[in-house]
Structures are given as structure tokens and as C-alpha cells.
Amino acid sequence: MKSERALEAALFSVGKPVTVSDLKLASGLDARTIRSALKNLMDEYNSSDCAIEIAKMGTRYAMQVKGEYSLPAAKLADLKIPKDVLKTASLIAYYQPVLQSKLSDLLGSKIYTHVRTLEELGLIRKKPKKNSIELTTTKKFIETFGIDARSRSEVKAWIGGELTRKNGKKL
């Protein structure tokens, strides 16, 4: 098997930028062969008219879609946060501070798993309150969604505003 092909398969499957050491581990080839094969691969891909390129970023290499073809592709990929979890996140942002029990009335008991996921992702914060738990969004929530807000109340207002704008009516 040509070393270029082994590296091509490795770069394709890993799906993120990797170092020569990562590729060494995967292919069993030595660093010198890898560097030379990577150069050949980059020439081959980048000079052809295909939609994929091999890019070098610092010490890492990645197989990716060429800039001019990136638009149509993204729509089909799975969301990093599953849709159902996102629904729960959006309700927390809109109704915050909101009791977990109130959220469960709105969407059912599945929210408990979602809340755990969102907390693990650092997007929401839990605080014991009455006989339930109060949920609010975090700074990371603001960063993740690129929301123009500095506080929880601004997040809440901002979402309300966006929804009104999107639907052309008050919700």
C-alpha cells in the first residue's frame, strides 16, 4: 500500500486536524516518509479541481472542504448538540430563572437528561430552590450562540427580541 493512500485514509477518517505523530501512530510509518507523503498528497489534492483539500495549519494537517464549496455541505451534518436538548436549552434561556419542575411540565420528564447534558456542556447552571432546582444560562451559553448580551436578563430579552423579529409578532 502506498504511504500516501494510508495517510489519505487516516486524514479522511479522523475528521479533525492531526499532527505527524498522530499519523505515525495510525499508519506505523516513520516521520520522514509521512512528511514526504503528506507533501505529495497536498499537491495532488490542492492542484486538482476536486472539492476537498489537505490543509496545513501550524503543525497539524487536516482534510477539509475547499473554501468555495463549503456552503451547501453544512446543512446536512448532525448538530453538535442534539435538537431535543437544544429545545430544552432555548426554553431555559427564555424563561430563566426557571424551575426544573416547571420545565418538566412544559416538555415532559425527558428534560432531566437534557439538563444534565447542558450542565456538562457548561451551558446552564443549577441551583437548589424550593423543592426543585432553578436553572439559568451561563457565560458559555452567550459565547456558544454568539448572543449580544452580558447578563442572564439580557439573554432573555435578546431571545425575546429575536423571536419577535423572526416572526414579525410578539410571542
Added chain:
Amino acid sequence: MKSERALEAALFSVGKPVTVSDLKLASGLDARTIRSALKNLMDEYNSSDCAIEIAKMGTRYAMQVKGEYSLPAAKLADLKIPKDVLKTASLIAYYQPVLQSKLSDLLGSKIYTHVRTLEELGLIRKKPKKNSIELTTTKKFIETFGIDARSRSEVKAWIGGELTRKNGKKL
């Protein structure tokens, strides 16, 4: 932008097997153009010596590593099915619909753990039958293993065909 390139970018980005309708949504191209471009792309990839292929499985298409290059790719990819579970999966595919108890007679009680793993991965379906459970493969089975089949019976026939091919005789 040539339609082949747009589809190439889409197939690369999405990772999972997709239908012509999915590609229509992502690319904005019409179904006829998509089908013809997919055919060209498959010819282009599959006849070249590169490590990647475009496979058709039933009504879905996916970009994936060619079988012969799976070794270097496997170390970096996130594979989920252990070898012995794969054996149980192939027996289910070949004998389906098959009773869990029959399978246990063939391979021993370890199959119960395998069956649970395969069910959790969505690769097989369980249905109570007599005093045991009947097992069949799912659509995800077809996609995960890149089998060009649209139904359980086609999967069964495909495995039979592969066995015949491998053993050079009719089984």
C-alpha cells in the same frame, strides 16, 4: 460550480449515508442532475487509486474509506463494534429472521451481550417469538456496513453472495 463538486463537498461534510432528497436540500440541484452527477463521482472515485470511495447502499450514498485502506484509518476513527460482536452480527444477517435461542446454540451465551450491544447501536431489532426473541437487521445495519441492499432479504442475499465469492463456490 460543477454539480459533481458540490455533491462531493456535501458527501464529505455530512459523513453519514444520505439520500438524493437530502442532497437536493443541501445543494439546491434537481434530482436528475444529482443522480447523474453521483454516477460520475462514483466512477471517478471508485476507479482511481485513491483511498476513498463513494458507495451506494439501497437508496443512500456515502463517502467512505475503501475496504483495503481501513487498517490505518481504523486507528484514528471511532469504531464501535468489536470483532466478536461483528461475527454475531453477520450470523444474524445471514440467518435472519433468527431466534436468539438458536444463535445462542451456535455461539454460546455470550451472544446475549452481543445482541444487546447490536440493539443499542440500532443495528438489529428484537421481536418476541415463541419462547425466545426473533432477531432481524435494521436500515442502520445496511448503512453501517455499506451494504447495497434495501431490505432484510437483500441483506441476507448479499451476505450469501459475499460468502460464495470468498469461498469460490456455491454454498
Added chain:
Amino acid sequence: MNTTETDFGNVINHLMYQKAIIDDNEDLQTKIGRYVRIAEEMQTDSLVPSDDPFERCVAQAFELVVQQQFNPWDINLIEFSKMYLAKVRKASDVNLIVAGKIVYMAWEILRLQSDDAVRRADRPETCELMFEGLDTEGFDLFVDPFELGGGEALLYTKELPIKEKIRRHSERPVTLIDLLDAFEEAKEESDIRKELAKFMHKYRRPDFDDKAHKECLEDDIAAVWERVQEFGSGPIPMADLCINGKKDRITVFVSMLFLAKMGKVHIWQEKPPYGEIFLEVKVPWDIVQLEDAATIQDVEIEKVPVIK
């Protein structure tokens, strides 16, 4: 004969026909005989009060499972839902209460099916227990011969025909648009839940505070108390208080619980969960008054000394 009777008649006729053509199988004969009896009993007492022949037939089939413990897997829920949806689409007017009850029963069957599946899935433990301490290698005495055919090669080959295909694992980051879309979906979902909750509240089953029910319950308690008094002092087995049938047993049992809550009797069971249930009058015999039975004391149930 009205529509309902005709429907049940059809079911019974079908069962009788089946019975007639399997005359050489005693087990099946008994089984079908039982089906016929149940169908006849159900003729007068169906859970779904519908005039529609289709709905009644579906309800009757479901009742066989839900109430009579028939095998839930004998019902093909997929076929049912297809037929039912087709009917609803055609219908100009749908009775939501009947539809709701039928869907509830279908759900109940689905639950029974899944319970059954879980129960059957327990088989490995049974197997392992059977062979505990034995070397089961090559131990195929109880194994049915299995026609291996061409697949036998799969047992010994190192190179399997299927391989997990390697594809890119791709996930895209969530955007604000995704979040807003998700909010709209979540809002719709919670609105539906709210509507459903309102509907369920409106058509919920009468609760135990219902006046008519309460009066009826008080009569039952009084009647059972009367029977208790006839026995005099000392422990009384619950079975001896029952006069006839299942319904009476339930009446006696429920009344006994109320009498215990009122502080009038002790109740206990000899060997839970299936042992005999006993009752003994707790208040001094001479001050036992019937009218007390209607006044439920405000005592927490946990504090009532019901177990002797």
C-alpha cells in the same frame, strides 16, 4: 338485534367456526371455548361506549388483552394504527373521547408487549443458572438441530463479510438560528402538552370524592360492618366476610380498609403477599355504633395500627 350485538355476534361466530375446524386439538378447543365465554360476557360490558362497529370491534379485541390477560403479541398494533388512521382520515366527525380511550388501550397493550419482551429477554440468566458449575463446552444435548446451510462458514472464518465502514464523523456547531428554531418547536410541543393536560383533566375518571360514589361507599362500609358484627369478637378471616363473587370481595376489602382507617378494626395478613387476611374489631364491643362508620376520622393512614 342492535349493531353492537351483531358485532359481538360476528366475533363469537368466528370463534365458533375456529373451534369447529380444530376438533382434534383438545388444548385449542378449551382455549377457544374460553375466548367464546369471555366474548359473550363482554357483549354486555365494553370499556368503550361507542356506536361505531369498527371502534367496538377494536375495543373488544383490546379488552381481550388488557382485561383478560391474553397474549399482547396477538395484537398487531401497526396494522391497527394503519386501519384506525385510515378511518379517522375518512370520518367527518371523530369522537375524541372514544379515540382517546382506544389510544390509551393501545398504549396499554404496547406496555404489556414491552413487559413481555423484557421478561423473555431474561433467558440468559435462566440458562446460566441451569448450567451453573457444569462445563458447557461441547454440551449440546438439549440443542435442536439447526440447519446451518451456507452460513456455517461464518462460524469459522476469520475474515467476515461485513466490516464497519469508516466515514468522517461530522458535527456542525449550533448557531443562534438553530436555537431560535428549537425554541419555536419547544413552544409548540409545550402548547400541545398543555392542551392535552386540560383535556385529560376535563375527562378524567370520577374521583373518590364524587358524591354518588361516596354515598355508595358508605352503604358498602355499613353493610360490611354489619357482617363483622354478626361474627362477634375475635379474628375474622376476610374470606368468611365475602358472600359471593369477585365484586363482593373487592367491596369487602375496600370497606375493611376504611374501617381500619376509622380505627374500628385491626387488619393483618398472615403470610404476605398471598396469605389469608384477617380482621378484628378494635373498639370495645359495647360501644360499637353503626353511624360511626360514616364518619371518617382525620387520622393519617400511617398512624392507624392496621397490622396486628
